[in-house]
Amino acid sequence: MSENLSSKKLLLLFCIPLLFAACRNDKSTGTEANADPKLQKLKLQPGFVAEHLYSPSDKEQGSWVAMTFDNKGRLITSDQYGALYRLVLAPVGSDSVMKIEKLEIGKTTAELADTTKPKIQMGYAQGLLYAFNSLYVMVNHDKDENFEKGSGLYRLQDTDGDDQFDKITLLKALEGDGEHGPHSVVLSPDKKSIYMIAGNFTNVPPMDAYRLPHVWQEDNMLPLIKDPRGHANDRTAPGGWIARTDSVGSHWELVGAGYRNPFDFTFNEAGELFAYDSDMEWDFGMPWYRPTRICHVTSGSEYGWRTGDSPWSPDFPDNLPPVINIGQGSPTNLIHGMHAKFPSRYKDALFASDWSFGIIYAIHLKPNGASYTAEPEEFLSGAPLPLTDGAIGPDGALYFLTGGRRLESDLYRVYYKGDGKETAEPAVAVADAGQAARDIRKQLEAYHGAPQKGAVDFAWPYLKNEDRFIRYAARIAVEHQPVAEWQARVLKEKDAQTLIESSIALVHHAKPAVRNALLTALTTIDYKSLSASQQVDLLRAFELILLRMGTPEGAVKTQVIAYLNPHYPANTNTLNRSLSKVLVYLEAPGAIEKTLALLEVAKDDPLVKTASQGADLILRNPQYGMDIANMLANVPPAQQTWYATVLMNAKTGWTPALHDKYFAWFKKAFGYKGGLSYIGFINKARLAALTHVPEKDMEHYNELSGGGLVAQSGNELVKGPEPKGPGRNWKIDEAVSVVEDKSGTRNFEQGKMLFAATRCIACHTMRGEGGTIGPDLTQLGTRFAAKDMLESIIEPSKVVSDQYAATVFTMKDGSSILGRLTNENDAAYFVSQNPFAPETLREIPKQDVVSKKFSYISVMYPGLINSLNEEELKDLVAYLMAGGNGENEVYKNK
Numbered sequence: 102m103s104e105n106l107s108s109k110k111l112l113l114l115f116c117i118p119l120l121f122a123a124c125r126n127d128k129s130t131g132t133e134a135n136a137d138p139k140l141q142k143l144k145l146q147p148g149f150v151a152e153h154l155y156s157p158s159d160k161e162q163g164s165w166v167a168m169t170f171d172n173k174g175r176l177i178t179s180d181q182y183g184a185l186y187r188l189v190l191a192p193v194g195s196d197s198v199m200k201i202e203k204l205e206i207g208k209t210t211a212e213l214a215d216t217t218k219p220k221i222q223m224g225y226a227q228g229l230l231y232a233f234n235s236l237y238v239m240v241n242h243d244k245d246e247n248f249e250k251g252s253g254l255y256r257l258q259d260t261d262g263d264d265q266f267d268k269i270t271l272l273k274a275l276e277g278d279g280e281h282g283p284h285s286v287v288l289s290p291d292k293k294s295i296y297m298i299a300g301n302f303t304n305v306p307p308m309d310a311y312r313l314p315h316v317w318q319e320d321n322m323l324p325l326i327k328d329p330r331g332h333a334n335d336r337t338a339p340g341g342w343i344a345r346t347d348s349v350g351s352h353w354e355l356v357g358a359g360y361r362n363p364f365d366f367t368f369n370e371a372g373e374l375f376a377y378d379s380d381m382e383w384d385f386g387m388p389w390y391r392p393t394r395i396c397h398v399t400s401g402s403e404y405g406w407r408t409g410d411s412p413w414s415p416d417f418p419d420n421l422p423p424v425i426n427i428g429q430g431s432p433t434n435l436i437h438g439m440h441a442k443f444p445s446r447y448k449d450a451l452f453a454s455d456w457s458f459g460i461i462y463a464i465h466l467k468p469n470g471a472s473y474t475a476e477p478e479e480f481l482s483g484a485p486l487p488l489t490d491g492a493i494g495p496d497g498a499l500y501f502l503t504g505g506r507r508l509e510s511d512l513y514r515v516y517y518k519g520d521g522k523e524t525a526e527p528a529v530a531v532a533d534a535g536q537a538a539r540d541i542r543k544q545l546e547a548y549h550g551a552p553q554k555g556a557v558d559f560a561w562p563y564l565k566n567e568d569r570f571i572r573y574a575a576r577i578a579v580e581h582q583p584v585a586e587w588q589a590r591v592l593k594e595k596d597a598q599t600l601i602e603s604s605i606a607l608v609h610h611a612k613p614a615v616r617n618a619l620l621t622a623l624t625t626i627d628y629k630s631l632s633a634s635q636q637v638d639l640l641r642a643f644e645l646i647l648l649r650m651g652t653p654e655g656a657v658k659t660q661v662i663a664y665l666n667p668h669y670p671a672n673t674n675t676l677n678r679s680l681s682k683v684l685v686y687l688e689a690p691g692a693i694e695k696t697l698a699l700l701e702v703a704k705d706d707p708l709v710k711t712a713s714q715g716a717d718l719i720l721r722n723p724q725y726g727m728d729i730a731n732m733l734a735n736v737p738p739a740q741q742t743w744y745a746t747v748l749m750n751a752k753t754g755w756t757p758a759l760h761d762k763y764f765a766w767f768k769k770a771f772g773y774k775g776g777l778s779y780i781g782f783i784n785k786a787r788l789a790a791l792t793h794v795p796e797k798d799m800e801h802y803n804e805l806s807g808g809g810l811v812a813q814s815g816n817e818l819v820k821g822p823e824p825k826g827p828g829r830n831w832k833i834d835e836a837v838s839v840v841e842d843k844s845g846t847r848n849f850e851q852g853k854m855l856f857a858a859t860r861c862i863a864c865h866t867m868r869g870e871g872g873t874i875g876p877d878l879t880q881l882g883t884r885f886a887a888k889d890m891l892e893s894i895i896e897p898s899k900v901v902s903d904q905y906a907a908t909v910f911t912m913k914d915g916s917s918i919l920g921r922l923t924n925e926n927d928a929a930y931f932v933s934q935n936p937f938a939p940e941t942l943r944e945i946p947k948q949d950v951v952s953k954k955f956s957y958i959s960v961m962y963p964g965l966i967n968s969l970n971e972e973e974l975k976d977l978v979a980y981l982m983a984g985g986n987g988e989n990e991v992y993k994n995k
Contacts, residue, residue: 139511142483144909144917148444148519151481154190155199155512157504162186162203164504165512166433166489167285169229169236174495177204177236178512179226181489181505185238193496193516206257206266221248223257223269227364228285230295233348234258236266237295241282252278254286254297254350272350277303281333281341285365290372294345298376300362301333301340301406308344310354312401312549314580316609317358319407320419322644322682323389323743324750324789327409329781329816330383340406343376343398354550359404359413359420361391365435365490366398367451369466371533373473374398375424377432377453378406385429385728386737386775387782388678388746391415392711393430394423395453395464397472399570400546401577410746410782416675418638419605419645421573425464425475428711429718429729430455434491434501438463442497443517452480452491456505458721459486462712468535471542471570477712479916481515484721484956542571548578557587565598572598576606584610592618597626598635604642608649616650617657624664633673640665640679647686662689670695674706674740681747693754696744697762703740716934716943720907720919720956728776734938737773741766742783749789760794760802768807771818781816788815822854828968836891839971840978849987852980855973859965864936867985882982882989890981894965907956908932913949919956 139153157165163180170176176188189200206223225248228239236257244251253274257266275283281300289296317338319325327334341360346353356374366376376396384390389412396404405413405420415422434454438447451464463480466473487508491501497516504510545563548556556578563575579587584607591607592615594600604619611619623642631639643661652658666689669680677699684692715733719726745766767787771780787806794802812819856862862871865878881890892899910918910930920932920943930945930953966974983989 142486144482144911145515146480146915148517149515150518152514153511154514156510158509164507164510165502166505167226167229168490168492168500168502169231170492170494171231176500177229177231178502179224179229182225182507184221184224185226193498204266207269223255224248227283228297230286230288232288232295237286239283239286239297241278241284243278252283272346273306273353275299275303275306281362284363287366287368289345290368294347296343296345296356296366298343298363298366299341301336301360305339305342305355305358308353308355310550312354312356313358313403314577314609318649319411320645320648321407321411321413322648322686323410323746325409325411326746326782326785328383329778329785332383333408336408338407339403356400357398357402359406361406364433367435367437369437369449370439375435375451377435378404379432380429382429382728383776383778385732386739386773386779388739388743392426392428392709393432394426395451395475397421397424399542399574400549416637417641418602419641421570424473425477426709426711427453427462428713429715431457433489436491436493440493440497441499452499454488454491454501456487456489457725458718459483459488460713461488468533470535470568471538482917538568538571542574545571545574545578549581552582556582564602565596572602576602579603580606580609588615592622597631600626601635601638601642605645608645613650616646617653619646620653620657620661624660628668633676636676637679640683644679644683652687658687662687670699678743681744685747685751688753693748693751693759696748697759700741700744700766701762703738703744705738705740717918719934730935731774732776733935735774737770737775737779742770746786749786752793761805763790764802764806768805768810771807771810780811780818784811784815821857823858824855824968824973826968826970828970831895831966833892833895836895836966836974837888840887840891840975847979847992848976849980849992851973852976853985855969855977856980859968859977878981879984882984887978887982890978908953909956910945910953911951913951918945
């Protein structure tokens with residue numbers, strides 16, 4: 102899960118809906134009287150039915166984040182910060198009562214009564230698997246007095262046949278915990294191995310074998326800027342990783358790495374493995390931002406996550422591209438639908454759950470050579486719906502959990518009831534069009550892990566294969582063989598693609614002494630004869646050689662510059678990114694001038710296509726959506742930011758005129774909106790560049806570059822006054838009690854400041870000032886009491902006016918669109934989705950809409966006042982009651 106929830110200030114809040122209005126009736130919301138709101142908020146595909154089975158939070162059983170079914174069809178779950186539970190579920194349509202027990206693993210009656218012993222014997226799991234007549238538990242925890250076991254994979258067994266686990270065996274201790282710690286564990290298709298997955302805060306433990314050769318480095322020539330807010334600044338390659346072991350944990354093998362924080366993974370019916378990796382949402386708007394994505398986990402795969410500004414481009418040949426980009430969010434559960442009793446169109450689908458925005462995507466896989474492409478479908482959604490884990494039950498239904506981070510937790514079941522058009526049967530695996538290509542890839546993968554006779558001869562021809570996944574598998578096969586067997590072959594190679602791929606392999610393993618020969622060989626390639634993707638591959642090979650083997654001197658350096666410089670600038674942004682950083686690094690003549698010229702005029706490529714567009718997510722989760730709304734209102738120029746970052750360490754070739762152009766760009770860049778780290782990244786690049794100007798000019802360039810705009814922290818712009826706090830999680834009764842205490846004199850200026858600081862003014866007008874998305878609040882105090890105001894601020898979903906409610910549009914393609922309906926005509930609806938750009942309307946053709954209904958969940962974040970102390974709360978409410986009038990009676994001394 103993403104780290105945003107725990108770190109965001111409560112100041113970042115939506116104020117779109119009417120705070121104070123009469124409650125609309127059930128009929129107007131499209132709900133039935135007395136219906137379970139936990140079901141009413143769900144949007145399902147036709148023919149599917151959802152059941153709300155249980156709420157562990159109501160029973161003080163914690164917030165459940167992991168689940169598995171045992172060999173008797175019972176569900177085993179885990180509280181994120183607590184114990185394990187076992188449930189006997191009632192069948193669909195049955196009135197029988199669910200049975201629930203807390204698993205007290207390995208404890209005697211005396212031990213249970215001993216309060217000096219740790220409270221929990223086993224739990225804190227983010228991954229559960231029942232296999233080999235055992236329960237495997239992936240503990241994610243830093244041992245403490247409540248639970249003495251630390252992170253690692255544990256095996257639980259019932260050794261005496263009493264249907265209770267009494268033996269605990271640690272199979273592998275792991276260094277790392279928290280939201281980027283160890284996560285899920287799954288069984289291999291042949292039921293002989295166990296796979297585990299971990300986030301980038303979990304160190305790769307020593308392995309018995311490595312399918313991804315243990316030669317990883319950071320490998321990015323872009324000048325390093327670590328995250329300005331400190332996230333993952335001590336984390337190095339290879340990031341998140343996947344490994345496998347046997348049932349007793351006797352042999353461990355690294356399968357792949359290069360992920361940020363993949364929470365879950367699953368096999369499809371062809372035995373191929375897929376992982377759901379997270380984004381770094383603080384990097385919105387930066388050129389290195391990568392959306393959440395589904396990755397095909399092949400043998401020895403690398404997916405290029407690196408810290409700060411260093412994530413690799415998906416175009417680089419030494420990592421693999423995603424099957425599909427999902428978009429912003431917090432990936433959690435990933436399961437395959439082959440065992441679900443769903444319609445046949447779901448037999449090839451992955452079901453991917455997003456915690457932040459409450460969506461389960463059905464990702465329909467399509468074979469594409471040795472890998473896959475995919476088409477997304479919104480299978481299920483709800484707001485709020487913090488999805489954590491899921492599984493296909495023995496009955497073919499989909500079970501899923503919500504919760505995490507101590508949030509309210511629920512267990513649901515979704516099954517297909519039918520619409521008379523389709524049947525619901527488990528899928529049967531059949532051969533597909535990609536089988537032949539995957540067979541070749543797997544033959545190559547058989548050479549991964551250790552030296553084998555004949556490997557180089559077999560793999561070499563495939564280094565130039567048109568299929569990227571086959572080329573990658575061939576290179577990894579070569580890399581597992583002794584370098585002495587194939588180094589000379591690289592330097593003699595005449596085929597361009599083969600030379601590029603084998604050069605990348607060689608630079609991973611050879612000594613720096615081979616650098617000049619390798620660079621010379623690459624310059625023999627006819628650059629213009631290459632396709633654009635091959636040119637990217639070639640530039641990546643140059644970059645890796647320079648990074649790992651050092652910058653050449655003399656004739657060889659001149660030769661490389663002479664080879665590359667005529668091709669810069671290129672006609673694509675992708676090529677210009679690679680060319681700019683290599684040529685500036687080499688101090689090529691004219692590189693600074695060319696890069697500055699691009700900096701001034703560069704236009705971004707269209708945004709990466711994702712399963713969910715950013716604007717569609719804003720209103721689904723006000724807290725996360727705020728970042729997206731900010732950015733989409735004034736999107737930073739990613740390509741220009743790239744060039745500015747490339748130039749930050751350039752030392753030679755500057756003139757005063759060039760410096761003036763360069764530093765003026767930074768001041769302009771501070772006017773754009775990105776993720777939480779955007780300003781910090783820009784400022785760090787600016788400060789690094791300032792170290793290369795003459796000392797006498799430092800003050801001039803600091804002012805020119807907007808130094809006065811940046812707050813002391815360097816991570817944000819200078820802001821106006823903010824609440825002093827300390828805040829608290831205000832409850833209605835205590836807030837009312839504080840406000841009704843009339844002691845003291847209220848401060849009009851502070852109330853006005855707080856109206857702006859808490860972002861009310863962004864959406865509401867007070868005496869002619871403010872936003873117009875929500876209602877004018879000037880006359881608020883003449884109609885409502887302080888208690889009414891506080892109830893609507895603290896619990897905004899309790900009362901939502903139709904006039905300001907968001908509308909959910911269900912589309913014919915199964916997706917849904919959430920926005921505030923502002924207008925319509927005979928052909929289309931017009932909706933506003935961004936509170937920071939309310940004038941930007943999305944046109945929705947009526948012919949594409951199946952239905953529409955009000956969302957009864959307010960898009961205003963609850964707890965608007967949680968950043969305020971008591972006196973500040975009094976001043977804000979007084980300002981609201983006074984309608985922004987400093988002469989109002991509430992300000993008279995008493």
